Amino acid sequence: MTDSPAAETRDYRGTVFLPQTSFPMRGDLPKREPQWLERWRRLALWRRLREQSREREKFVLHDGPPYANGPLHIGHALNKILKDVINRAAQMAGRDADYIPGWDCHGLPIEWKVEEEYRAKGRDKDAVPVLDFRAECRAYAAHWLDVQREEFQRLGVFGDWQHPYATMDFTAEAAIAAEIGKFLMNGSLYRGLRPVMWSPVEKTALAEAEIEYHDHVSHTLWARFPVLRAGAEDLVGASVVIWTTTPWTIPGNRAVAYGEEIDYALVHVEGVAEGSHLRAGERLLVALPLLPQFEKDARLAAHTVKRVLKGAELAGAVAAHPLRGRGEQGGYDFDVPLLPGDFVTTEAGTGFVHIAPGHGEDDFNLGRQFGLPVPETVNDDGTFTVQAPGFTGLHVFKAHDAVYAACEAAGTLVAKGKLTHSYPHSWRSKKPVIFRATPQWFIAMDDANAIRAKALAAIDATRFVPDQGRNRIGSMVAARPDWCISRQRAWGVPIAVFVDRRTGEPLRDPAVMERITAAFAAEGADAWYKPGAAARFLGEGRDPADYEQVMDIVDVWFESGSTHAFVLWPRGLPFPADLYLEGSDQHRGWFHSSLLESVGTRGVAPFRAVLTHGFVLDEQGRKMSKSLGNVTAPQDVMKQYGADILRLWVMNSDTAEDLRIGPEILKQQAELYRRIRNTLRWLLGNLAGFTDAETVPYAELPELERWVLHRLTELDARIRSAVETHDWTGVYPEIHNFCATDLSAFYFDIRKDSLYCDPADSPRRRAARTVLDVLHRCLAAWLAPVLVFTAEEAWLARFPSEEGSVHLTDFPFLPAGWRDEALAEKWTRIREIRRAVTGALERARAAGEIGASLQAAPVLHLPAGDAGLLPPETWAEICITSGLTLSTAPAPEGAFTVEDMPGVACAFAPAPGRKCERCWRVLPEVGASPRHPSLCLRCEAAVEALPRAAA
Ligand SMILES: [Zn+2]
Numbered sequence: 001m002t003d004s005p006a007a008e009t010r011d012y013r014g015t016v017f018l019p020q021t022s023f024p025m026r027g028d029l030p031k032r033e034p035q036w037l038e039r040w041r042r043l044a045l046w047r048r049l050r051e052q053s054r055e056r057e058k059f060v061l062h063d064g065p066p067y068a069n070g071p072l073h074i075g076h077a078l079n080k081i082l083k084d085v086i087n088r089a090a091q092m093a094g095r096d097a098d099y100i101p102g103w104d105c106h107g108l109p110i111e112w113k114v115e116e117e118y119r120a121k122g123r124d125k126d127a128v129p130v131l132d133f134r135a136e137c138r139a140y141a142a143h144w145l146d147v148q149r150e151e152f153q154r155l156g157v158f159g160d161w162q163h164p165y166a167t168m169d170f171t172a173e174a175a176i177a178a179e180i181g182k183f184l185m186n187g188s189l190y191r192g193l194r195p196v197m198w199s200p201v202e203k204t205a206l207a208e209a210e211i212e213y214h215d216h217v218s219h220t221l222w223a224r225f226p227v228l229r230a231g232a233e234d235l236v237g238a239s240v241v242i243w244t245t246t247p248w249t250i251p252g253n254r255a256v257a258y259g260e261e262i263d264y265a266l267v268h269v270e271g272v273a274e275g276s277h278l279r280a281g282e283r284l285l286v287a288l289p290l291l292p293q294f295e296k297d298a299r300l301a302a303h304t305v306k307r308v309l310k311g312a313e314l315a316g317a318v319a320a321h322p323l324r325g326r327g328e329q330g331g332y333d334f335d336v337p338l339l340p341g342d343f344v345t346t347e348a349g350t351g352f353v354h355i356a357p358g359h360g361e362d363d364f365n366l367g368r369q370f371g372l373p374v375p376e377t378v379n380d381d382g383t384f385t386v387q388a389p390g391f392t393g394l395h396v397f398k399a400h401d402a403v404y405a406a407c408e409a410a411g412t413l414v415a416k417g418k419l420t421h422s423y424p425h426s427w428r429s430k431k432p433v434i435f436r437a438t439p440q441w442f443i444a445m446d447d448a449n450a451i452r453a454k455a456l457a458a459i460d461a462t463r464f465v466p467d468q469g470r471n472r473i474g475s476m477v478a479a480r481p482d483w484c485i486s487r488q489r490a491w492g493v494p495i496a497v498f499v500d501r502r503t504g505e506p507l508r509d510p511a512v513m514e515r516i517t518a519a520f521a522a523e524g525a526d527a528w529y530k531p532g533a534a535a536r537f538l539g540e541g542r543d544p545a546d547y548e549q550v551m552d553i554v555d556v557w558f559e560s561g562s563t564h565a566f567v568l569w570p571r572g573l574p575f576p577a578d579l580y581l582e583g584s585d586q587h588r589g590w591f592h593s594s595l596l597e598s599v600g601t602r603g604v605a606p607f608r609a610v611l612t613h614g615f616v617l618d619e620q621g622r623k624m625s626k627s628l629g630n631v632t633a634p635q636d637v638m639k640q641y642g643a644d645i646l647r648l649w650v651m652n653s654d655t656a657e658d659l660r661i662g663p664e665i666l667k668q669q670a671e672l673y674r675r676i677r678n679t680l681r682w683l684l685g686n687l688a689g690f691t692d693a694e695t696v697p698y699a700e701l702p703e704l705e706r707w708v709l710h711r712l713t714e715l716d717a718r719i720r721s722a723v724e725t726h727d728w729t730g731v732y733p734e735i736h737n738f739c740a741t742d743l744s745a746f747y748f749d750i751r752k753d754s755l756y757c758d759p760a761d762s763p764r765r766r767a768a769r770t771v772l773d774v775l776h777r778c779l780a781a782w783l784a785p786v787l788v789f790t791a792e793e794a795w796l797a798r799f800p801s802e803e804g805s806v807h808l809t810d811f812p813f814l815p816a817g818w819r820d821e822a823l824a825e826k827w828t829r830i831r832e833i834r835r836a837v838t839g840a841l842e843r844a845r846a847a848g849e850i851g852a853s854l855q856a857a858p859v860l861h862l863p864a865g866d867a868g869l870l871p872p873e874t875w876a877e878i879c880i881t882s883g884l885t886l887s888t889a890p891a892p893e894g895a896f897t898v899e900d901m902p903g904v905a906c907a908f909a910p911a912p913g914r915k916c917e918r919c920w921r922v923l924p925e926v927g928a929s930p931r932h933p934s935l936c937l938r939c940e941a942a943v944e945a946l947p948r949a950a951a
Helices: 005-009 029-042 045-052 074-092 108-120 130-154 170-186 247-252 288-297 361-369 400-410 451-460 468-479 510-523 525-529 533-538 556-561 563-567 590-602 634-640 643-651 663-686 703-725 731-757 763-783 788-796 821-846 872-879 937-945
Strands: 189-199 211-229 239-244 255-258 263-272 283-287 300-310 318-320 335-340 352-355 413-426 434-443 463-465 498-500 547-549 577-583 607-613 859-861 885-887 905-907
Touching: 029 045, 029 130, 029 634, 029 643, 029 788, 074 130, 074 577, 074 607, 074 634, 074 643, 074 703, 108 130, 130 525, 130 634, 170 189, 170 510, 170 525, 170 556, 170 563, 170 590, 189 361, 211 247, 211 335, 211 352, 211 400, 239 247, 239 255, 239 352, 247 400, 255 361, 263 288, 283 288, 283 352, 288 300, 352 361, 400 413, 451 468, 451 590, 463 468, 468 590, 468 607, 498 533, 510 525, 510 533, 525 533, 533 547, 556 563, 556 590, 563 590, 577 590, 590 607, 634 643, 643 663, 643 731, 643 788, 663 731, 663 763, 663 788, 703 731, 703 763, 703 821, 731 763, 731 872, 731 937, 763 788, 821 859, 821 872, 821 905, 859 872, 872 885
Parallel strands: 239 283, 255 335, 463 607, 577 607, 859 885
Antiparallel strands: 189 434, 211 239, 211 318, 211 413, 255 352, 263 283, 263 300, 318 335, 498 547, 859 905
């Protein structure tokens, strides 16, 4: 395989069509991306896209508003990137994807921040006029809204950033007040005393979504409730024993619940251990399954079980309060009924539950069922009121010792202890919360408006991606209490309602409501707080002194749940929206409140589909936290890698599950990006000078080219299906795999020879360039929703234009005729067989027999059924050898075989002849030409066809 010295006299390197492109190898994204953003701004791309899409069917992904109180974190980036990809894909699939980003601006976290600033400066919040305080909160939200708006745009997120929505916009505040007004008018809004999750620190009710669970040490109490009256004689004088983790609720006790089916033991105490508060000779009632544990807890040494009875036997029994005789004016001398409760279990405690109707959901419901009073025993700051005689002024979290002492003095203390358990805390102050009955505003779930039933029907009619979301939100809606929408805070939209002082009924007057919403639209909700507001809104003929002006604000979840009302309809967007898309925690948050609000005012869900994504963890699967030092900030990723890398990471992940990110994962994504970029660069380089005139009709394309087009129809179907279902999991990994496996490692590798070395007008080369053109258009378009910057760069590198953008184009239309399943099956077989050849060449290379595959001309042994797949010269092309012989004879000993491919084998043989100096194929014909003795005939023709200067 040596070349004659004569063949080296001429250098043909300049005659090879090597790829030429200005598209750089390196992405340099941190530097280039801002330039693209600037260009799109200059071209007013968003406005142009809306104008050119005016006639199209709208696609509305209604934005769930992030909270405007800090820089973006990685979860925001994930959320907005996923939304952006879905919007852009819908747009490129033929819709008009009009995306209005929004912000949630009211609420406790911002109030809390502003208050913190006051505290730092030694100012007293209560001394600040409410309108001044609200103005500071507004300024704070406006600042962070602007910061986040810049950061979202830097991520490449496309939307109407010039006209976003904010819940603190005057029009939004007016619309929110109007939505509350709808519930006022239809009767579902009521004021009632109910236990709500209450934060004594922040002095406000909290929504379920504002609660976090943390471990908490609770003081526990076992107490006697002496039975006063009962059906059976032997129960009178015995004591029911309860166990509670909230001894401070004992002053609020009004009943004891038992389980009707539970077996209870009537225990006769015969001996007690040291330190026990039990008394020999007394009789106690405890659930039989819990008796062994109770013996330890209460240090019960010896006892007999007198008899076992079903809970149902306790019906009608009455006990004394454990503090009977204590407190002023016989404060605890009322009867405590024993009541059946289906929530009573034998999992822990004694099988009896003490009922304080003001301090628990089950307690309240049981109390309402049996007409128990709901005493207000606790103030908004967590101290006892006068309705808790003997404890007034004491803080509930410091009350356990006083309760123990009072029970001990009353002779009802059985035992005390401590328990570490998961307990609700305020997500903002991180302090434990309590259940507390207060007068609050509620939206009824089960009145004539039947919100619960309608909401459950609406859930059935909604598409959930993934589908588990349906059950999650469904079970929450089925079990939830009435919606408490009032908060005792200042930064929000007031529940703009007047209550008639004589009747206690809210005023339902549409004219008043209209005056209020008109004022809010013009001046903001501040109008409610201005002097003379009551007279102004009540109108002539009503005396403000006759009405209570409600000063509670509405739950921020009600506000964000109303966004559809002030974003969709006023902007001419369709309702319901096509899609709501947020983290999976929003089943109890935004999806939930939006559903209830919309069902309550419009009878239907505000969305057709709901898509959820997981949360972002570090590379080890841990939550990110400053103290662990494992936070990945999107701002840092922008600086180091660029937005396209972050966007690629999102779309290469299974977003339905929790995602992981960190330095190693980003490095991997950057490597994947580099390969995609190389694919684009290779396409661009080999398309240099391509014009439509060069295109070869489909029918004249070689099978290999038609197979590539078939693969494109498969990917096209995959993308269009994702556009319909919103399920993008696996789509971009598949595109990446197509680039790496089908293109780079197979098609490109095979066609390099033709593209570089065939005469410029050869049908084979033109066919390849015809397909490269389609590949470039498809990949640039399909990558455009994700790699928004890189796809634009790859598009304009080919179609340079002052005004143009890949983002103004649609996904290419691929003719249905390109789909060819029979061809695909045939080429799957060809690629399997090819593994035998590449294996044989690999082995020869390892043995030092050849360097490049073009130095080989092997014999491929095939079963008779495969012999007609391709002619030998095409096999040689596909296997990148200089020649190949087909044989149906049995393969010789030592031929290379592949597992599970009977009859397929490849025997290595070197290619006879000399190496062509230009294309490196080894052929007997090299040396035959007098003009170009170092070239093969193909290369000679190619060189001769070149213009003189080049040749
Ligand atoms: Zn050649």
